[in-house]
Amino acid sequence: MDADSNRARExxxxxxxxxxxxxxxxxxxxxxxxxxxxxxxxxxGFPLLYSLYVSFTPYELLKPNSLxxxxxxxxxxxxxxxxxxxxxxxxxxxxxxxAVTVNLSYALSMALSQLLARVTLGQSVLRTLLMTPMxxxxxxxxxxxxxxxxxxxxLVNNVLISLGLIQEQGQIAWLVDVPLGxxxxxxxxxxxxxxxxxxxxxAGTLSLSAETFExxxxxxxxxxxxxxxxTFPLLAPFSYIALTIMSLDIARAFxxxxxxxxxxxxxxTEMLWTYITRLAIEDTKFGxxxxxxxxxxxxxxxxxxxxxxxxxxxxxxx
Amino acid sequence: MITRSVGPNRRRNDFxxxxxxxxxxxxxxxxxxxIILTAFRPNVEINTFPPVWIPRRLTLEAYANxxxxxxxxxxxxxxxxxxxxxxxxSGVSTAVAVSLGTLAGYAFARxxxxxxxxxxxxxMLSRAVPGVALSLPLxxxxxxxxLVNNVLGLAFVYxxxxxxxxxxxxxxxxxxxxxELTESAYIDGCGHWSAFWRIELPLSLPGLAxxxxxxxxxxxxxxxxxxxxxxxxxxxxxPPGLFAFTEQFTVDWRGMAAMSVxxxxxxxxxxxxxxxxxxxxxxxxxxxx
Numbered sequence: 001m002d003a004d005s006n007r008a009r010e011x012x013x014x015x016x017x018x019x020x021x022x023x024x025x026x027x028x029x030x031x032x033x034x035x036x037x038x039x040x041x042x043x044x045g046f047p048l049l050y051s052l053y054v055s056f057t058p059y060e061l062l063k064p065n066s067l068x069x070x071x072x073x074x075x076x077x078x079x080x081x082x083x084x085x086x087x088x089x090x091x092x093x094x095x096x097x098x099a100v101t102v103n104l105s106y107a108l109s110m111a112l113s114q115l116l117a118r119v120t121l122g123q124s125v126l127r128t129l130l131m132t133p134m135x136x137x138x139x140x141x142x143x144x145x146x147x148x149x150x151x152x153x154x155l156v157n158n159v160l161i162s163l164g165l166i167q168e169q170g171q172i173a174w175l176v177d178v179p180l181g182x183x184x185x186x187x188x189x190x191x192x193x194x195x196x197x198x199x200x201x202x203a204g205t206l207s208l209s210a211e212t213f214e215x216x217x218x219x220x221x222x223x224x225x226x227x228x229x230x231t232f233p234l235l236a237p238f239s240y241i242a243l244t245i246m247s248l249d250i251a252r253a254f255x256x257x258x259x260x261x262x263x264x265x266x267x268x269t270e271m272l273w274t275y276i277t278r279l280a281i282e283d284t285k286f287g288x289x290x291x292x293x294x295x296x297x298x299x300x301x302x303x304x305x306x307x308x309x310x311x312x313x314x315x316x317x318x
Numbered sequence: 319m320i321t322r323s324v325g326p327n328r329r330r331n332d333f334x335x336x337x338x339x340x341x342x343x344x345x346x347x348x349x350x351x352x353i354i355l356t357a358f359r360p361n362v363e364i365n366t367f368p369p370v371w372i373p374r375r376l377t378l379e380a381y382a383n384x385x386x387x388x389x390x391x392x393x394x395x396x397x398x399x400x401x402x403x404x405x406x407x408s409g410v411s412t413a414v415a416v417s418l419g420t421l422a423g424y425a426f427a428r429x430x431x432x433x434x435x436x437x438x439x440x441x442m443l444s445r446a447v448p449g450v451a452l453s454l455p456l457x458x459x460x461x462x463x464x465l466v467n468n469v470l471g472l473a474f475v476y477x478x479x480x481x482x483x484x485x486x487x488x489x490x491x492x493x494x495x496x497x498e499l500t501e502s503a504y505i506d507g508c509g510h511w512s513a514f515w516r517i518e519l520p521l522s523l524p525g526l527a528x529x530x531x532x533x534x535x536x537x538x539x540x541x542x543x544x545x546x547x548x549x550x551x552x553x554x555x556x557p558p559g560l561f562a563f564t565e566q567f568t569v570d571w572r573g574m575a576a577m578s579v580x581x582x583x584x585x586x587x588x589x590x591x592x593x594x595x596x597x598x599x600x601x602x603x604x605x606x607x
Binding site: 022023024025028029030032033035036037039040042043044045046047048050051054112115116119120121122126128129130131132133134135136138139140143144145147153155158161162194247248251254258259273276277280281286289290293296297300301303304305308 | 364
């Protein structure tokens with residue numbers, strides 16, 4: 001397909017997308033949206049603005065007088081953070097963590113959805129099994145993986161002993177070891193992400209019609225080629241819906257880290273979210289914690305916005 | 319559906335796909351089974367070495383201890399308080415969030431108006447704000463109005479947190495209702511409100527149930543905000559309650575498993591109920607803009 005016809009198609013689809021025969025109704029839709037909007041402004045919008053103000057002050061909870069704004073010291077919290085080695089480490093850890101978990105969660109879910117689309121025996125039981133991680137609160141996910149990876153009574157070391165791979169309990173200290181601590185957190189997080197991603201990708205795969213593949217089969221395309229050139233591109237809107245939903249909830253990983261390692265050992269698994277808690281709640285430095293919150297909010301919103309834009313684009317091209 | 323090659327190869331492949339899928343999914347579901355099993359095992363079997371894989375005896379001891387039926391156990395967990403707070407915060411916030419989110423979702427699905435896309439995007443992005451970041455200013459502001467350590471204050475927060483996803487799901491469900499129905503309602507003289515209230519809302523009840531369940535679970539499982547806003551058992555819900563387990567010197571793994579099972583119960587019921595609706599609500603936007 002040449003670029004011109006592609007663009008024309010896109011344009012046609014775009015105008016259809018905008019004029020989906022929605023009705024013009026004057027003030028009515030605003031009246032329907034406003035209660036929701038007011039709640040969000042009260043609970044999210046206004047507090048965030050307040051937190052922006054606090055981030056420009058040296059506020060500490062135990063020193064009520066420290067909540068005062070002076071222009072000269074306004075940016076001091078941000079300067080402190082930029083010079084704080086642990087801030088940079090927690091930012092770096094968060095980036096590594098997100099890069100690995102988002103990509104691996106997506107790749108594994110894609111593979112699993114292609115596998116499930118071919119299953120002929122017990123589809124509905126398998127789907128229920130697939131959804132079991134959705135029954136776990138994030139804090140519970142962290143709790144159970146902390147237990148499974150416990151060096152002395154944990155399920156994982158028990159299995160390794162029973163298989164004869166290690167000799168005694170405590171031989172692998174999963175949560176205390178430096179790379180292993182991060183890896184166990186990633187495993188827990190990926191386990192939690194898989195169900196929603198997989199059910200959306202599976203629904204997308206099952207919605208593709210058999211005719212789509214007929215021409216490719218006549219041409220003798222291999223299974224991988226069919227996936228690479230037909231299934232995968234056609235699943236784009238589904239992929240972005242799944243990734244957008246995952247990005248909205250990505251900070252749930254905080255719960256897991258908090259309960260599994262709480263940033264340890266020696267701050268090796270410290271992430272932005274846990275460091276905020278440490279600064280603001282444990283050290284009562286609300287000004288500094290708010291400054292860091294704002295950095296996190298901006299990063300989170302950009303992250304979600306990226307997937308959301310991709311979603312809208314993929315939907316229009318479709 | 320995906321077409322398969324025909325012949326003996328096909329049969330062998332089918333068997334292979336099925337076997338691999340079953341093995342992987344059993345592994346994925348293993349933690350849930352293990353937690354449930356642990357809740358009903360005697361403590362000696364859990365902490366013993368070498369490990370006992372197949373339980374020899376099942377018992378309700380963990381629950382007896384939890385609800386104070388065992389006089390030997392002094393230190394109790396305040397399960398009743400957690401349960402009450404979790405039910406109030408999740409129940410109240412779900413009812414309000416679903417009402418408000420449904421109204422907004424309908425407006426986005428049916429009407430053309432200025433700022434349609436920015437408003438939708440703004441509402442969705444409010445959901446991307448991490449709970450940790452939100453909890454700090456909420457603590458300071460709630461402190462001034464006396465809402466810290468208050469279950470209803472918590473419910474208030476959860477309403478706003480749950481509106482975006484509800485609006486998204488309901489937008490998807492309303493767009494699945496054929497346009498002709500709305501049009502005929504207008505021809506019969508319905509106004510915008512009665513078309514919504516009398517025609518479209520009843521048709522979207524399955525979607526509404528799905529959205530409600532999602533909102534309920536999000537509130538039920540929330541940890542970041544409640545861990546800052548709840549100071550004691552007057553407002554603590556299950557997640558901070560469970561966290562308290564880990565702060566003890568020796569963790570009571572069985573007690574934790576027993577509490578986890580109670581905490582998972584609504585999710586188990588809901589996931590089985592909404593399975594199908596959820597997928598259609600989430601993916602509708604993917605195929606029809």
